Amino acid sequence: MTTQTVRLSHGSGKGLQELLSTIIIPALIPGGAGVLEDAFVFDIPGRRLAFTTDSFVVSPLEFPGGNIGTLAACGTINDLSMMGARPMLLSVSLILEEGFAFEKLTRILTSLSEICTQMGIRIACGDTKVVDKGKADGLFINTSGIGIVTVGISLSAAYAKPGDAVIVSGGIGLHGVTILAQRENLHFASAAESDCAPLWPLAKAVLDAVPHTRVMRDATRGGLASVLHEIATDSKVSIVLMESEIPVPQVVKGACSFLGMDPLHIANEGRFAIIVPPEWADKAVAALRSFAIAKDACVIGQVVEKDRFPVLLKTSIGGTRPVEMPPGELLPRIC
Amino acid sequence: MTTQTVRLSHGSGKGLQELLSTIIIPALIPGGAGVLEDAFVFDIPGRRLAFTTDSFVVSPLEFPGGNIGTLAACGTINDLSMMGARPMLLSVSLILEEGFAFEKLTRILTSLSEICTQMGIRIACGDTKVVDKGKADGLFINTSGIGIVTVGISLSAAYAKPGDAVIVSGGIGLHGVTILAQRENLHFASAAESDCAPLWPLAKAVLDAVPHTRVMRDATRGGLASVLHEIATDSKVSIVLMESEIPVPQVVKGACSFLGMDPLHIANEGRFAIIVPPEWADKAVAALRSFAIAKDACVIGQVVEKDRFPVLLKTSIGGTRPVEMPPGELLPRIC
Numbered sequence: 001m002t003t004q005t006v007r008l009s010h011g012s013g014k015g016l017q018e019l020l021s022t023i024i025i026p027a028l029i030p031g032g033a034g035v036l037e038d039a040f041v042f043d044i045p046g047r048r049l050a051f052t053t054d055s056f057v058v059s060p061l062e063f064p065g066g067n068i069g070t071l072a073a074c075g076t077i078n079d080l081s082m083m084g085a086r087p088m089l090l091s092v093s094l095i096l097e098e099g100f101a102f103e104k105l106t107r108i109l110t111s112l113s114e115i116c117t118q119m120g121i122r123i124a125c126g127d128t129k130v131v132d133k134g135k136a137d138g139l140f141i142n143t144s145g146i147g148i149v150t151v152g153i154s155l156s157a158a159y160a161k162p163g164d165a166v167i168v169s170g171g172i173g174l175h176g177v178t179i180l181a182q183r184e185n186l187h188f189a190s191a192a193e194s195d196c197a198p199l200w201p202l203a204k205a206v207l208d209a210v211p212h213t214r215v216m217r218d219a220t221r222g223g224l225a226s227v228l229h230e231i232a233t234d235s236k237v238s239i240v241l242m243e244s245e246i247p248v249p250q251v252v253k254g255a256c257s258f259l260g261m262d263p264l265h266i267a268n269e270g271r272f273a274i275i276v277p278p279e280w281a282d283k284a285v286a287a288l289r290s291f292a293i294a295k296d297a298c299v300i301g302q303v304v305e306k307d308r309f310p311v312l313l314k315t316s317i318g319g320t321r322p323v324e325m326p327p328g329e330l331l332p333r334i335c
Numbered sequence: 336m337t338t339q340t341v342r343l344s345h346g347s348g349k350g351l352q353e354l355l356s357t358i359i360i361p362a363l364i365p366g367g368a369g370v371l372e373d374a375f376v377f378d379i380p381g382r383r384l385a386f387t388t389d390s391f392v393v394s395p396l397e398f399p400g401g402n403i404g405t406l407a408a409c410g411t412i413n414d415l416s417m418m419g420a421r422p423m424l425l426s427v428s429l430i431l432e433e434g435f436a437f438e439k440l441t442r443i444l445t446s447l448s449e450i451c452t453q454m455g456i457r458i459a460c461g462d463t464k465v466v467d468k469g470k471a472d473g474l475f476i477n478t479s480g481i482g483i484v485t486v487g488i489s490l491s492a493a494y495a496k497p498g499d500a501v502i503v504s505g506g507i508g509l510h511g512v513t514i515l516a517q518r519e520n521l522h523f524a525s526a527a528e529s530d531c532a533p534l535w536p537l538a539k540a541v542l543d544a545v546p547h548t549r550v551m552r553d554a555t556r557g558g559l560a561s562v563l564h565e566i567a568t569d570s571k572v573s574i575v576l577m578e579s580e581i582p583v584p585q586v587v588k589g590a591c592s593f594l595g596m597d598p599l600h601i602a603n604e605g606r607f608a609i610i611v612p613p614e615w616a617d618k619a620v621a622a623l624r625s626f627a628i629a630k631d632a633c634v635i636g637q638v639v640e641k642d643r644f645p646v647l648l649k650t651s652i653g654g655t656r657p658v659e660m661p662p663g664e665l666l667p668r669i670c
Binding site for chain 1: 379380381382384386387388389390391392394424426427428429430459460461462464465466467469470471472475477479481667668
């Protein structure tokens with residue numbers, strides 16, 4: 001039996017209906033989607049909402065710890081979570097290359113759907129396009145999301161203040177090293193597994209424990225260095241990190257020292273930076289550590305008055321060096 | 336001077352910031368985007384909202400009457416409009432191929448932005464990914480949108496009732512024939528210009544004139560035949576069209592007769608079907624005709640009790656034939 005694959009004829013008309021009814025909807029919405037309207041309609045009496053979007057182009061599509069579907073769910077869930085918004089609705093839009101295997105598509109969409117189910121999120125609307133062979137790299141996914149912002153919470157990358165504590169939710173660099181190991185066949189890093197995870201439960205725990213939390217940002221493309229740069233710039237402050245406190249898993253240390261990369265530049269998909277007033281740091285860390293994926297959460301630095309450099313690192317041997325943004329794309333198509 | 340192009344290094348870190356601040360944000364949000372948060376936060380006291388998503392992969396990227404940016408704005412605006420929702424917020428997510436020219440990108444994003452400005456829509460959030468040369472076809476765009484549903488309006492493809500009038504907002508098939516003419520270098524159809532247009536003003540005029548409107552659907556991929564099939568199926572009715580009443584522009588007639596295609600199968604990007612109780616048909620048509628792009632709006636058929644065929648055509652010479660859905664992808668990558 002030959003593997004069934006996406007054909008150009010699945011792009012519209014009967015072919016599209018068939019693809020939707022036999023593959024995509026069963027994988028995404030196991031209970032069925034009912035009448036498919038052009039847009040999804042919902043009521044929200046007097047609530048503050050959050051809306052975000054993200055496209056996913058990771059290569060390879062499947063990797064230890066996840067796949068592009070896991071990423072597409074977590075990426076948008078995490079963007080909402082970082083604003084203190086409980087993720088509520090997700091859209092899923094696919095760009096498929098002719099020849100893509102149904103089996104792989106089902107596996108990926110099922111991963112996406114499972115995370116939504118776990119998090120109580122409804123997949124509200126979607127879209128599917130098929131392009132000819134050689135015009136896309138297998139599968140690209142866009143997800144957009146709407147969430148309800150927790151009452152009384154106000155987070156922004158512009159809210160960090162000198163004196164605040166900087167916390168990271170766990171060991172950094174696993175997602176990036178995992179993708180790199182897969183792509184480049186790095187045997188010494190083959191044990192790496194992506195940290196990809198939905199962060200809403202962790203974000204909620206932090207906000208419940210510390211409603212005064214100033215900033216939450218997930219450290220995806222460009223790594224922890226990039227998000228701290230963004231926060232420092234938007235808040236007009238600097239951030240000083242203590243190298244000895246930053247949790248870096250052994251496999252990430254090994255890969256980075258071998259390849260001459262900085263763990264602070266490596267992408268994560270399930271780690272976030274949290275900035276809280278200093279007296280609340282212990283409570284935030286304790287809230288995080290109640291989750292297995294955040295058992296290594298800790299304070300890694302402090303916000304200070306604006307300095308010449310946005311982000312500084314106190315090294316283990318006592319020196320201080322500026323932490324740069326990654327110069328460009330270290331690892332293309334990491335998410 | 337060489338043309339500046341997207342590079343892989345624009346995918347993250349400083350490179351991405353540069354691309355955003357010099358190209359993408361200026362084109363999309365001329366007034367500047369302020370602090371870029373992970374998600375967009377907004378208040379809506381006790382309103383009914385609509386949420387939709389669409390990815391655009393049209394080839395070629397630019398064509399008479401529009402470009403992929405025009406389509407990306409209109410597609411999502413129109414999906415919201417068809418639900419009676421005033422489009423309010425739009426997300427814009429780009430997948431760019433390495434080597435894509437900045438000039439073309441700016442032109443496309445400016446088209447997108449201009450339509451949003453005209454319609455009073457805010458571009459609320461976005462995302463940009465860069466993939467390596469040969470892994471995407473220049474540029475793909477996803478837009479998702481949120482709209483506020485007009486109070487008292489309730490539209491659904493499931494609401495058509497026997498006796499209702501079926502209206503189309505203007506001459507059909509122009510978008511599809513335009514793309515085909517560009518792609519296949521059809522000189523006899525080179526005068527064709529896409530009908531791509533934002534339909535909210537038209538939809539609002541119909542709803543103001545006929546609050547009892549039952550169904551509105553834009554006739555995009557798969558053409559008018561596909562949307563009427565969907566409506567017939569969802570409403571458990573059949574639809575009888577009068578061939579002589581269906582407005583088909585001369586250039587579409589010519590292209591279809593030459594190529595053996597059915598105008599009912601050709602995609603539109605600025606035409607929609609409206610179903611209203613029969614006594615309201617004249618009011619709906621008059622409301623549409625107040626717009627230049629809908630001057631050919633007219634009643635083209637009637638909803639009847641469910642028949643063996645979902646859609647039937649009374650031909651000009653007096654016969655009746657079933658109208659099929661297009662069998663598959665007639666024109667790949669039409670939007």
